[in-house]
Amino acid sequence: MLETFSTLLSFALITSFTPGPNNISSSIMGINYGYKRTLPYLLGIVLGVLLLLILSSLFSTLLLTFLGSFKSYLGILGAIYILYLSVQTLKVNYELKTENKILFDFKKGIYLQFFNPKAILYCLAIYSTILKDMPKEPVYFLTTYILLTTICFLAISTWTLAGSILNQHLNKKPVKRVVNLTLALLLALTALQVADLQAFF
Numbered sequence: 001m002l003e004t005f006s007t008l009l010s011f012a013l014i015t016s017f018t019p020g021p022n023n024i025s026s027s028i029m030g031i032n033y034g035y036k037r038t039l040p041y042l043l044g045i046v047l048g049v050l051l052l053l054i055l056s057s058l059f060s061t062l063l064l065t066f067l068g069s070f071k072s073y074l075g076i077l078g079a080i081y082i083l084y085l086s087v088q089t090l091k092v093n094y095e096l097k098t099e100n101k102i103l104f105d106f107k108k109g110i111y112l113q114f115f116n117p118k119a120i121l122y123c124l125a126i127y128s129t130i131l132k133d134m135p136k137e138p139v140y141f142l143t144t145y146i147l148l149t150t151i152c153f154l155a156i157s158t159w160t161l162a163g164s165i166l167n168q169h170l171n172k173k174p175v176k177r178v179v180n181l182t183l184a185l186l187l188a189l190t191a192l193q194v195a196d197l198q199a200f201f
Contacts, residue, residue, distance in 0.1 A: 030163025044109020
């Protein structure tokens with residue numbers, strides 16, 4: 001059991017803290033709005049991941065079969081949604097007044113998870129491989145939900161705070177535009193990667 005836990009922890013930390021749609025979009029929000037105004041988006045991401053974890057823990061075999069039939073469509077839909085977020089990043093308003101509309105909100109944080117192959121396959125991999133022999137008791141499921149959503153929140157918070165700190169050194173709009181353009185291109189690159197789900201299976 002201890003070996004399973006250490007494997008789970010390593011996998012969760014590496015996957016959660018490495019660049020992906022959640023982390024890159026969180027850093028974009030941190031740069032443009034700071035941590036406090038980004039918090040609803042972060043909570044949306046966490047709730048979306050929690051829903052994926054619950055679905056994966058209950059129906060991992062069924063979901064893997066379903067995704068096997070529709071993986072190309074999932075990749076295309078995911079790529080389109082992530083590209084949409086990339087375009088929205090380029091259109092951000094640099095006058096950060098309170099009345100300005102937030103780029104990504106709570107609902108977008110939830111929606112992203114269901115178009116995010118990295119998050120979907122992460123959750124499925126956990127329950128179909130690492131935890132496949134875990135006792136099917138509520139307390140075990142609840143423990144994994146709490147652990148994994150906590151790691152998720154810490155990861156996206158870290159990226160948001162990094163963006164927020166970076167923002168303090170980006171007083172000039174042209175510099176901020178260059179940074180946003182770079183992050184938008186990273187999101188676009190991520191979209192191209194998830195469009196081909198063969199790499200994940």
